[in-house]
Amino acid sequence: MARTTGSHSDITGPRVLDAALRLFARHGYAAVSMRQIAKEVGVQAGALYNYTPDKQSLLFDLMKRHMQELLDTRSDHCRPGTALKQLEDFTRFHIRYHLDRSDEVFIAYMELRNLTPENFTVIEALRRRYENELETILQQGAVEGVFAITDSRIETMAVIAMLTGVTTWYRAEGRLSATEVEGIYWDMVRKAVSV
Amino acid sequence: MARTTGSHSDITGPRVLDAALRLFARHGYAAVSMRQIAKEVGVQAGALYNYTPDKQSLLFDLMKRHMQELLDTRSDHCRPGTALKQLEDFTRFHIRYHLDRSDEVFIAYMELRNLTPENFTVIEALRRRYENELETILQQGAVEGVFAITDSRIETMAVIAMLTGVTTWYRAEGRLSATEVEGIYWDMVRKAVSV
DNA sequence: GTCTATATGCTGATAGAC
DNA sequence: GTCTATCAGCATATAGAC
Known part of the structure; x- marks a missing residue:
């Protein structure tokens, strides 16, 4: 126990990102x-550089992993259907996924600069790419005649901002x-874009 | 021109905050x-401490000034009327004010921590206090029977997140x-909270 | 009121021992 | 793979001359 030196490559790597x-x-x-990161992991600062070339890469890797998992998970949950049904799926998925990953979401929105x-x-x-998936649903609903879309890009950004705000x-x-919470937001989203 | 030393108290103070x-x-x-701040102002770093006790106070003063101006300006624009009319006023005021002060808004949301x-x-x-003004409008609309409010706090946060996202x-x-843009957002907000 | 100089400590990153 | 030691630089904030 409490080994202060030795080989931990298999566990230290993920712990650095965490x-x-x-x-x-x-x-x-x-x-x-x-x-600070090294202290949290339980190693000395120099040891971190066995797992990342620099601090910037830590941030980039965290954000890229988050966005790719978001897109992948969304793809898995995606089902064909009416625009209304797809919008409900998107809304509930977005809220649930974002509530489950508050740290990742926070970084993805705050650390872009x-x-x-x-x-x-x-x-x-x-x-x-993620925003475009919502925009496509809104455009499809306009074609179906169930959504009132004045400018699909703006409505997309408005809906995403509202949903992400839940975090x-x-x-x-x-x-x-x-x-x-999902239910209340879905009510608002549905009404906001409906004819 | 290009005076490198001397007395500028009347102009340097505001320039530091800017x-x-x-x-x-x-x-x-x-x-x-x-x-960096000193360089932008055109003085040496030590001179900043004639205008602020420390860096933290710069951030706090900027955020406090922004929030108070937001509340004051909103009070000036506030007119009695139906909940629907008051919600429209709030929506248009919030968007316009936030678009005109993108730097202040960005700091007020990103630098809380x-x-x-x-x-x-x-x-x-x-x-x-600002959020409560919107919540009061939504509650009044529920009493009037024009707004469908399940949980006024959540609907308040949802509307504010959507509107602020425009920045x-x-x-x-x-x-x-x-x-x-105001018009499109007002359409969405109105529909989202209406019965 | 601004300057220069400085105190004190932390920064990201690297080198070499084990 | 982790350690210790270190480099070169920048951080906030202060002191005292002008």
């Missing part, structure tokens, strides 16, 4: 030092369950 | 140094004017 995730979400990328320009471009492209106030121990 | 506002909004509080606990309490109280994508040189 520690960075938690600390970046809590204090912000710029305010967290490599020494701390990415290098090249890394920013990659993350923005992934985010745009800023929801607490699992609060008076409403995630399922109840 | 520089901090711009730099904090662009790079984030933690990533901006007092030297960089406030000391005492300062955070003050800012949160001001923000809560993340709106560009003055884009294809839509602020007034057009």
